[in-house]
Amino acid sequence: MSRINLRRLFAVMLKEIYQLRRDRLTYAMIVGIPAMQLLLFGYAINLDVRHLPAALIDQAQSAHSRQLSDELQQSQVFDFRIAGHDPAAVNDLLRRGQVKVALVIPSDFERRVAMGTTPYLQLIVDGTDQVVQQTARQVARFPVVDYLRGDPVTPSASPIEVVSYYNPQRQAPLNTVPGLIGAILTLTLVMFTAIALVRERERGNLEFLITTPLSSAELTVGKVLPFIAIGLAQTTLILLLGHWIFDVPVRGGLFDLYLASLVFIIASLALGILLSTLVASQFQAMQAAILTFLPQLLLSGFMFPFEGMPRPAQWLAELLPLTHFVRLARGIMLRDAALGELWVDFAAMALFAGVAMVVATWRVRMRLD
Amino acid sequence: MTTTSAEHQSEPAIVAQGLTRRFGEFTAVDDLALQVPRGQVYGFLGPNGCGKSTTIRMLCGLLTPSAGTVRVLDLDVPRQARALKARIGYMTQTFSLYRDLSVIENLRFVARLYGFDHHRARQRLDTLIAIYRLAELTGQLAGTLSGGQRQRLALAAAVLNEPELLFLDEPTSAVDPQSRRDFWEALFALADAGTTLLVSTHYMDEAERCHRLAILQRGRLMAEGTPQHLKHTLPGVSLLVECATPRRAQQALVGLETVRSCAQIGASLRVLVSDANAEPAIREHLRAAGIDARVATAEANLEDVFVAATHREGQAS
Numbered sequence: 001m002s003r004i005n006l007r008r009l010f011a012v013m014l015k016e017i018y019q020l021r022r023d024r025l026t027y028a029m030i031v032g033i034p035a036m037q038l039l040l041f042g043y044a045i046n047l048d049v050r051h052l053p054a055a056l057i058d059q060a061q062s063a064h065s066r067q068l069s070d071e072l073q074q075s076q077v078f079d080f081r082i083a084g085h086d087p088a089a090v091n092d093l094l095r096r097g098q099v100k101v102a103l104v105i106p107s108d109f110e111r112r113v114a115m116g117t118t119p120y121l122q123l124i125v126d127g128t129d130q131v132v133q134q135t136a137r138q139v140a141r142f143p144v145v146d147y148l149r150g151d152p153v154t155p156s157a158s159p160i161e162v163v164s165y166y167n168p169q170r171q172a173p174l175n176t177v178p179g180l181i182g183a184i185l186t187l188t189l190v191m192f193t194a195i196a197l198v199r200e201r202e203r204g205n206l207e208f209l210i211t212t213p214l215s216s217a218e219l220t221v222g223k224v225l226p227f228i229a230i231g232l233a234q235t236t237l238i239l240l241l242g243h244w245i246f247d248v249p250v251r252g253g254l255f256d257l258y259l260a261s262l263v264f265i266i267a268s269l270a271l272g273i274l275l276s277t278l279v280a281s282q283f284q285a286m287q288a289a290i291l292t293f294l295p296q297l298l299l300s301g302f303m304f305p306f307e308g309m310p311r312p313a314q315w316l317a318e319l320l321p322l323t324h325f326v327r328l329a330r331g332i333m334l335r336d337a338a339l340g341e342l343w344v345d346f347a348a349m350a351l352f353a354g355v356a357m358v359v360a361t362w363r364v365r366m367r368l369d
Numbered sequence: 370m371t372t373t374s375a376e377h378q379s380e381p382a383i384v385a386q387g388l389t390r391r392f393g394e395f396t397a398v399d400d401l402a403l404q405v406p407r408g409q410v411y412g413f414l415g416p417n418g419c420g421k422s423t424t425i426r427m428l429c430g431l432l433t434p435s436a437g438t439v440r441v442l443d444l445d446v447p448r449q450a451r452a453l454k455a456r457i458g459y460m461t462q463t464f465s466l467y468r469d470l471s472v473i474e475n476l477r478f479v480a481r482l483y484g485f486d487h488h489r490a491r492q493r494l495d496t497l498i499a500i501y502r503l504a505e506l507t508g509q510l511a512g513t514l515s516g517g518q519r520q521r522l523a524l525a526a527a528v529l530n531e532p533e534l535l536f537l538d539e540p541t542s543a544v545d546p547q548s549r550r551d552f553w554e555a556l557f558a559l560a561d562a563g564t565t566l567l568v569s570t571h572y573m574d575e576a577e578r579c580h581r582l583a584i585l586q587r588g589r590l591m592a593e594g595t596p597q598h599l600k601h602t603l604p605g606v607s608l609l610v611e612c613a614t615p616r617r618a619q620q621a622l623v624g625l626e627t628v629r630s631c632a633q634i635g636a637s638l639r640v641l642v643s644d645a646n647a648e649p650a651i652r653e654h655l656r657a658a659g660i661d662a663r664v665a666t667a668e669a670n671l672e673d674v675f676v677a678a679t680h681r682e683g684q685a686s
Contacts, residue, residue, distance in 0.1 A: 011481030013526075015470065022469050091620045208465035208526075210431055213454045367447075368431045 004217050012214070012222025016196075020226065026192065034184045034234050038241050041180050052132060054078040055093050055102040059085055062111035068121075069103065077139055078103070090124050100126045101136055106282035173246035178329035179302035181238050181261065182322045186268045187293050190232050193272030194285040196223055197364065202282060209366070216364040220357070224269045231265035232258065252332035256339040260328040263350050267321040270356035296322040303369045324349040380443065382407045382534050382565040383428060387437035390423050390588075397423040399588040401437070405567060405581075410560050411570035411685045412579030414675060420489045421569035422462065425536050427458055428567070442533055455483070457531035463520050468512030472503055472522055475511055476529065483530040496643045497525040501555070517548030524555060528564075535559065541575065553578055573671045582671075591678035600669040605629065606645045607673045610638040610655070612662035621658040622651070626642035630676045641673050 020026060058065050072078050078101060082093060090102040104122040105110070125136040200206050209219065235258065242248035250257060275288045297303060299317040306317065317323045324345035331337035339346055379407070383405035390398040398420040405411045413421045426432040428441055430450025439446040444453050466475045476497065480490035498504050501521040506514065511522060520540065527535060537556075541549045553575070560566055560580075568579065576582055577596050584592040584599075592599055605627075612618050615638050619631050622640060629641045642651065652664045 005484065007486075008482055011478055014481070015474070015478045018474050019467065037654075129475065146649055203466060203468065204463050204465040206465075207461050208459070209482075211429060211454060211457070211459035211461075212479070213451065213484070214482050237494065338374050367433075367450075368426055369433050 051079045054097040055082040056080040057104045059107040140197040177242040177248040179326040181323040189268040190272040191289040194275040198274035251336040267353035273360035377521040389436040409580040412582045413586035415577040419585040458527035458535040460527040460537045473507040516544040586679045603669045605643040607667045608640040609667040
């Protein structure tokens with residue numbers, strides 16, 4: 001389409017770097033957002049629930065019932081803060097959000113255990129939180145009868161044995177950090193370039209640029225290049241922080257990981273440039289950036305399992321670069337996969353980057369009409 | 370590229386025919402015919418919204434005309450707009466360089482855009498910094514410059530590529546009178562060096578300085594020629610009415626058919642009449658109205674020309 005003259009390309013690149021150097025806010029965002037997000041996500045996204053506020057309604061008041069509640073308390077899953085006798089109080093406690101779970105031990109608990117009839121116990125759960133519900137269901141599988149009879153509880157007593165590959169300790173940051181690289185990159189980079197071109201238009205700079213021999217390809221590529229370096233620096237920062245704070249490993253090839261990151265960075269920057277050709281102001285650019293960020297965050301498999309989504313959502317997710325990057329990053333970092341083994345995701349991401357860049361360049365018209 | 374232009378010296382820098390630009394229902398520029406000779410300062414005079422900027426943008430190839438043909442520096446515009454861009458300069462109405470870059474960073478950026486290598490850029494920048502008195506300001510951010518300084522920087526950037534043709538869109542709208550005078554000195558220096566300049570303005574004193582003028586109104590060419598020619602061919606005559614009660618005299622005259630405009634200047638009235646022999650009639654009319662006044666013929670000025678040219682349109686519509 002339009003030619004690229006290296007000197008002009010260099011001119012735009014250098015200008016962008018000079019401007020960036022003076023732009024304290026962007027500067028702070030480059031380092032601040034990754035660090036903040038890593039800490040937030042690393043510590044907050046923890047599906048391994050502990051210390052759920054719980055109420056204990058022990059109507060049995062027997063040795064066994066106390067033993068049972070003590071045991072559950074020690075498991076650290078439940079934190080029995082409120083003890084009572086009246087099951088009707090549970091309603092209020094749940095509604096006010098004072099507890100998430102209530103364990104009701106009926107008065108005929110001993111008799112039921114002795115007779116071997118079920119259920120012995122009732123676990124009332126705040127169903128508004130999916131994670132709490134799942135946790136409660138896991139606890140419910142706890143072999144109470146065996147335990148109370150004094151039989152040894154061995155893993156083989158449970159019909160299904162769960163073995164976790166790659167993350168045997170079930171550490172949440174291990175699952176989170178690889179995808180988080182992508183989430184942070186797309187959030188910051190799309191925003192940077194989405195604003196960059198609109199700002200140039202708002203400040204009248206574009207009116208001057210279009211009167212010079214500068215081509216749209218030189219302008220867009222020149223703008224993207226410095227941000228590629230920034231994106232790679234951010235990737236490094238997240239990897240280092242992830243390693244130092246959460247012990248997240250890179251089991252696969254570092255080169256593969258950076259190559260995947262590079263293409264993902266280009267895809268995000270091109271998306272940002274494309275957005276900036278569609279909006280009228282910096283404010284709209286910010287909104288548009290968030291508008292593209294949310295579906296990527298929610299559908300990519302970073303936060304919620306891809307397999308759990310309905311088919312149309314999965315198809316949509318396949319269009320988003322973050323979906324592919326999350327797979328690549330998890331594969332390379334945790335499963336020691338080679339890029340070649342994951343080439344489909346790599347190709348999909350590269351295709352997105354290429355198409356977005358071409359469309360963006362085509363949309364950046366060096367004319368007024 | 371400047372060496373080849375010598376053989377074209379006699380041909381006009383800009384030739385436009387039937388130039389028209391519509392934005393939806395609105396016609397911004399209407400069937401404009403233009404010839405701008407080389408090496409001159411050519412002025413576009415007209416009120417805001419008369420189509421000056423739109424015309425300039427079409428001449429640069431930034432806007433596609435709805436109709437009409439444009440040849441600029443022997444290139445077909447907008448078809449050859451890209452080739453044209455290297456040979457023209459454009460100073461925009463509002464400051465369009467980077468406020469968050471220093472003066473020297475802005476100039477270096479523009480030099481690179483025009484493909485200057487390091488050595489050539491340095492030479493050219495040194496020259497420009499001297500001409501436009503920017504030496505003290507090189508390290509300063511463009512956003513912190515005063516109006517006049519900013520304008521000198523903008524002009525330096527616009528002429529960095531030594532353009533054969535320089536467009537200036539209301540270049541002096543944000544500066545003080547002294548800066549304006551200096552600025553025009555700089556423009557004449559460029560014209561002396563052979564650059565063709567096209568300046569749009571709504572200041573009469575600036576229009577007066579141009580070699581040739583086009584008066585635009587609602588996208589149409591109302592008058593064209595040298596300021597002298599325009600003043601000499603003014604249809605009608607300008608009268609100076611001096612009396613003790615100029616406002617009363619104004620009220621008495623406004624209704625007359627021959628009177629085109631009536632402007633109070635201090636204690637006197639400047640009356641533009643369409644009938645060249647209307648002086649006795651005006652005098653009589655004032656006496657009949659009981660106003661004791663001295664009426665004399667005044668030398669026509671550009672304001673008269675402008676009012677006459679744009680008033681005709683006002684009556685027509």
